[in-house]
Structures are given as C-alpha cells and as structure tokens.
Amino acid sequence: MPFKRPAPIPHQGSESGESSPSRPPPAKQQKSSMQKALPDITVYIVQAKLDVGAIAELFELAERHTKGACRNAMDADVIITAIGMRRRLERHVPWDIAETKAVVTPAWLRDSVDHGRALPCGDYVAIQDLLETTVEHCPDCNCKPCACSDGDSEAATPRFEAKQLPSPLSSPSISVKQRAMSTSTKKEEKKPVLPKPVPEHLLPPDPPIPTNLAKLDYMSRYACQRASPLVCPNQALVRELDIIRRSRDLEGEARSALSYERAVSIIKAYPHEIRSLKQVEKLPFIGVKITGLIEEFLDTGKITEAQTINASERFQTLSLFSSIYGIGPSTAIRLYNLGLRSLNDLEVYYGVEPEDVALQSQIVEVEEKPRKPAWQRGQHKGDEGLGDSWTRVALGLREDLAKKISRAEVEEMGRVVMRELEELEPGCVSTIVGGYRRGKAESNDVDIVFTHPDPSKVKGLCKRLVRKLHERGMVTHVMHLSNFHAHNALRTHHWDSLEKALTVFIMPPSSPFHTGVRRRLDLIFAVPDVYWTAVIGWTGSIMFQRDIRQWAKDKHGMKFDSSGITRRYDSKEFFPKTEKEVFDLLGLEWVEPKWRNADL
Numbered sequence: 212m213p214f215k216r217p218a219p220i221p222h223q224g225s226e227s228g229e230s231s232p233s234r235p236p237p238a239k240q241q242k243s244s245m246q247k248a249l250p251d252i253t254v255y256i257v258q259a260k261l262d263v264g265a266i267a268e269l270f271e272l273a274e275r276h277t278k279g280a281c282r283n284a285m286d287a288d289v290i291i292t293a294i295g296m297r298r299r300l301e302r303h304v305p306w307d308i309a310e311t312k313a314v315v316t317p318a319w320l321r322d323s324v325d326h327g328r329a330l331p332c333g334d335y336v337a338i339q340d341l342l343e344t345t346v347e348h349c350p351d352c353n354c355k356p357c358a359c360s361d362g363d364s365e366a367a368t369p370r371f372e373a374k375q376l377p378s379p380l381s382s383p384s385i386s387v388k389q390r391a392m393s394t395s396t397k398k399e400e401k402k403p404v405l406p407k408p409v410p411e412h413l414l415p416p417d418p419p420i421p422t423n424l425a426k427l428d429y430m431s432r433y434a435c436q437r438a439s440p441l442v443c444p445n446q447a448l449v450r451e452l453d454i455i456r457r458s459r460d461l462e463g464e465a466r467s468a469l470s471y472e473r474a475v476s477i478i479k480a481y482p483h484e485i486r487s488l489k490q491v492e493k494l495p496f497i498g499v500k501i502t503g504l505i506e507e508f509l510d511t512g513k514i515t516e517a518q519t520i521n522a523s524e525r526f527q528t529l530s531l532f533s534s535i536y537g538i539g540p541s542t543a544i545r546l547y548n549l550g551l552r553s554l555n556d557l558e559v560y561y562g563v564e565p566e567d568v569a570l571q572s573q574i575v576e577v578e579e580k581p582r583k584p585a586w587q588r589g590q591h592k593g594d595e596g597l598g599d600s601w602t603r604v605a606l607g608l609r610e611d612l613a614k615k616i617s618r619a620e621v622e623e624m625g626r627v628v629m630r631e632l633e634e635l636e637p638g639c640v641s642t643i644v645g646g647y648r649r650g651k652a653e654s655n656d657v658d659i660v661f662t663h664p665d666p667s668k669v670k671g672l673c674k675r676l677v678r679k680l681h682e683r684g685m686v687t688h689v690m691h692l693s694n695f696h697a698h699n700a701l702r703t704h705h706w707d708s709l710e711k712a713l714t715v716f717i718m719p720p721s722s723p724f725h726t727g728v729r730r731r732l733d734l735i736f737a738v739p740d741v742y743w744t745a746v747i748g749w750t751g752s753i754m755f756q757r758d759i760r761q762w763a764k765d766k767h768g769m770k771f772d773s774s775g776i777t778r779r780y781d782s783k784e785f786f787p788k789t790e791k792e793v794f795d796l797l798g799l800e801w802v803e804p805k806w807r808n809a810d811l
C-alpha cells in the first residue's frame with residue numbers, strides 16, 4: 212500500500228515540544244532543485260521538538276531529495292529527529308524499530324543535501340544509545356557507491372538524472388505550504404517564506420503531564436475533581452441510567468434529567484465494580500430513587516424502568532427525531548403529536564427535495580446573524596432552532612451524518628483543514644478537541660480549535676477559511692457562522708464569544724479517506740489569550756466543563772467559559788498561557804483529557 216506522508220504542519224492533538232531553529236533550504240538544494248541527492252533513501256520525520264518552519268523545511272528537503280517521507284517509522288531507512296533522549300523518542304517511535312534504523316538529527320538531511328549524497332549517519336546520531344545501530348543501518352554505504360569510493364566526494368557523487376517531480380497540485384500528500392515552496396523555488400529560485408515559529412505557550416505540554424490520580428477524589432461533587440474514564444467498571448449500570456436521563460431530557464424534564472446526568476457522572480468516576488449498595492450510599496447525587504434503581508440492577512442486571520422506556524414507541528421516535536441535527540426535544544414532541552413516526556414521515560412533512568442536499572456548488576448558509584449554539588444557552592445541543600431549511604438539509608444528510616468517524620479520519624480532516632489554513636494564514640496552530648481528544652475511538656463530528664500567535668490575524672479568519680474550504684469543494688453547508696463577541700463577566704447566560712462555524716465537510720478526492728461521506732465539522736477560532744479556555748471548553752465532556760464553570764463560580768467568584776476567565780467582582784480578565792495554567796488558576800488538580808469523560 213502506498214504510504215501517505217503526514218502533513219508538515221503539526222496540530223496539537225499530538226504532542227510537540229520546544230522549538231528548534233528552522234532555516235531556509237541550503238543554497239545548493241535550490242540550485243540543483245531537479246536532482247535528488249538521496250534518491251534511494253526513505254526517511255521518517257519525527258515532528259516533536261521541531262517548529263512548524265523546520266518541519267516544513269525538512270519535508271520539503273525529503274520531498275525534493277529523497278525517495279520520500281514515510282508515514283510510518285517502520286517503512287523508513289532513516290529516522291530524523293530533534294529528540295535527544297531515548298525516553299522521549301519512545302513516545303513517537305518504538306525502541307525496537309529505532310534499533311533497526313539509522314536515527315539521526317535534522318542536520319544529517321540538510322548536510323547530505325548540501326553535499327549531494329548521504330553522509331555517514333554515525334556523525335549525526337540523534338541518541339547516543341543508538342550509535343552502533345545507526346552506523347550499522349546507515350544507508351550511506353549501502354546505496355551510495357560514491358560514499359564508499361575514495362576521498363573525492365564531489366567527483367564521486369553520482370550524476371542523478373533530473374527527475375520530473377510530481378505535479379505539486381496533483382499530489383495528495385504535498386501540503387499547500389510545500390506546494391507554494393516548491394513552485395516558487397522552481398520558478399523564481401526564491402527563498403521560501405517560512406512561517407513564524409509557534410510561541411512556546413501555544414504548544415501543548417511536552418512531555419504530556421500525567422494526572423496524579425491520587426489527588427483526585429471520586430467523591431467530589433465537581434466532575435472536574437474526579438477522574439472519569441471513557442469506559443468505567445460500571446458501564447452497564449451507567450448505560451441503563453442514561454436511558455432514563457435521555458428520556459427525561461426528551462420529555463423536557465430538565466431538572467430530572469440533570470439528576471440522572473449527575474448520577475451517571477458520579478458512577479462514571481467510581482473506580483471499582485459496584486457489588487453492594489454500601490459502596491454507593493455515601494456518593495453524592497445518589498438519592499433514594501437512584502439507590503432503588505441501582506439495587507434493582509445489582510439484583511437483576513437491569514433496570515425495568517429503563518427497559519420499558521427503551522422499548523416504548525414514544526421514546527424510540529423522539530430519539531430518532533432528535534438525532535436529526537437541528538431537531539430538539541420540543542420540536543420532536545410537536546412532530547410526534549402530529550402523528551409522525553418515521554424519518555420518511557419527516558421527509559414528507561418537511562418536503563425534502565434532492566436539491567436540498569445536493570448543493571455542492573453553492574454554499575448553504577443557514578444563518579447569517581451571529582448566534583450561539585443552543586447548547587451554550589443551556590439547552591439541548593440538538594435544539595438549534597435553525598429553522599426548516601436546515602432541518603431539510605439535515606434530513607437529507609442523515610445517513611451520512613449518522614456514520615461514525617474513525618480517529619484516523621478525524622486526524623486526516625485536521626490535516627486537510629490545517630493545510631488550507633496554512634495557505635491562507637501561515638503560522639496558525641490548532642487542537643482537535645471534543646470526544647476525539649478524550650480518547651473516543653469513533654466520533655460523531657470533528658471539533659477543532661484554532662489560533663494564531665498574532666491576535667490581529669485571528670479576526671475574520673473563520674469566515675475566510677470557510678469560504679476557502681467551500682471554494683475547494685470541502686465545505687458544502689454552513690449552519691452557523693458567528694463573529695467574536697466580548698467576553699462579559701456580567702452576562703448571566705453562558706455565552707461563548709469565539710468565532711465559529713458549524714459546517715458540513717466532505718473529504719477532497721485527493722485524500723485516501725475520500726469516500727464521499729459528508730461529515731459534521733465545527734471550526735472554532737480563539738485569540739491566543741483565550742485559546743486554552745476554548746480548548747478546555749470544547750474538549751468537554753459536557754459535565755466536566757459544566758462543573759469547571761460551577762467550581763470557578765462557587766470557589767473563586769470567577770466566570771469560566773470557552774471564551775475566557777473573568778473575576779466577577781471587578782471583571783479582571785485572566786490569560787492562562789497553557790492548559791495546565793487554567794487548572795492552576797482555578798485551584799484544580801490537572802486532569803488529562805482522557806480522564807474528562809464525565810458523561811456516558
């Protein structure tokens with residue numbers, strides 16, 4: 212299977228590290244742009260510890276002067292890394308693979324290109340422990356007759372035939388940045404303009420900060436003080452209780468729904484299998500009613516009320532209707548009361564026509580006025596109040612939008628979008644948030660938070676990106692496009708004041724993930740000052756971030772939301788420089804995203 216080179220622009224879903232200086236390609240490389248210096252060598256570039264400029268430069272060198280950059284370390288002859296410690300390298304490349312390769316610093320690639328041949332890898336070994344194996348596996352002698360000849364390396368350098376590089380625009384694996392670089396180099400012999408290095412404070416922690424589980428407390432009333440795994444030891448019980456929660460939610464019984472949500476959340480963090488009621492009696496949010504349900508579950512392995520609800524036509528229909536993006540509980544009940552029972556009924560009711568969904572050439576902007584999603588008004592996420600036009604579109608797309616998105620595809624969507632953004636505004640950074648970041652194997656949609664080190668560049672960028680993605684045929688629908696609003700500590704309602712677009716995305720044909728399936732993609736833009744609060748808010752889970760908000764208010768008199776942190780009494784704003792700093796500022800123990808699964 213042909214490998215696909217990773218995009219050169221890192222997003223922060225993967226860890227990165229301190230910047231290392233980047234430099235423009237050496238003069239020689241520009242002169243002999245059509246000759247490959249290392250045509251038989253494949254490389255794998257470890258992006259950690261490299262800034263975006265260095266990554267772009269190394270991929271450019273690999274593209275132009277080697278057989279190619281591999282997607283997997285396993286497939287490469289040479290591993291290029293700025294990491295100098297075994298422990299850190301192991302986070303990116305398994306040691307048993309590293310031992311079968313030459314593992315060198317980026318200087319090896321630059322110098323080899325400068326010299327027009329592979330230089331001895333031992334002189335550039337990245338990690339001393341790998342010296343012997345690097346010398347052994349160095350391809351300098353294996354594939355370069357010149358390197359084994361007498362001292363006249365220039366004379367011995369083979370004359371490579373000028374190879375036509377693949378058309379930059381036709382190659383799916385060439386980033387936009389690289390395309391721009393290689394095009395300008397070929398035509399004008401100009402030095403590429405490299406993006407500014409990303410400021411340290413926008414990079415994620417490296418190494419990732421482990422959660423000190425001993426300091427978290429599963430008895431805490433705040434989900435942000437508990438460790439909530441994706442799947443807990445009592446998952447079957449939690450699933451039953453969640454059916455009742457969903458039913459209450461669909462029936463508009465918000466208070467009761469919240470009680471079940473809190474019960475689900477506290478059990479989610481309970482670290483042992485529950486075998487007796489004694490274990491749960493001291494847990495907060497487990498009242499008499501829920502204790503009774505747990506008792507039944509312990510006795511019979513099910514909860515009758517949940518089973519009855521699940522089997523009822525009403526619950527099934529309301530669940531089905533509210534699974535359509537834009538239809539919330541109240542609309543679902545209205546439709547049910549009209550006698551509608553199936554999605555076909557809805558199609559007839561809404562008069563869905565094929566052209567409602569087949570709008571590939573014309574962007575569908577369902578809303579023009581800035582408007583926040585309903586879930587940020589404290590309502591159900593589905594109840595967007597977007598109007599019939601969107602419901603028609605969502606109905607037509609329902610089969611696509613119901614399909615789950617694998618982690619690999621989520622990552623590819625992140626790369627594709629980043630490439631477009633990089634072309635529009637070099638130097639942006641991003642984090643894929645939502646369930647993906649919490650470790651979900653499959654997501655319902657993709658949520659990405661972006662920023663740029665220069666705050667003035669962020670304004671208006673969301674709209675520009677959406678327009679560009681639409682022009683490239685990747686965004687087919689936009690349900691919500693909003694501008695910035697000032698974070699206001701006095702506002703009583705939770706209001707997220709970021710630029711965002713809730714869109715429908717389709718993978719470009721050049722991507723190996725192109726299947727024609729439409730996906731929901733949420734793009735969120737934050738200025739650097741509130742980047743990390745945006746990342747935390749959109750990482751979720753819902754209950755986790757709701758309780759951070761509650762904690763900030765109860766314990767510190769602060770207002771926390773995705774758009775910032777403000778002290779209520781004097782409106783003083785705080786600008787944390789890292790994600791961990793948000794936790795520190797609020798006096799919370801650090802909780803890694805994988806422990807933030809405080810909902811089902």
Ligand code: DCP
Nearest residue numbers: 586592645646654655656748749750751752753
């Ligand atoms: N969010 C929230 N409150 C809500 C809905 C969402 O705080 N009522 C936040 C937390 C979520 C994040 O937004 O994690 C993204 O919302 P999604 O609906 O995309 O949910 P997930 O990404 O967690 O899961 P998935 O997309 O797989 O359904």
Ligand code: MG
Nearest residue numbers: 645646656658
């Ligand atoms: Mg999501």
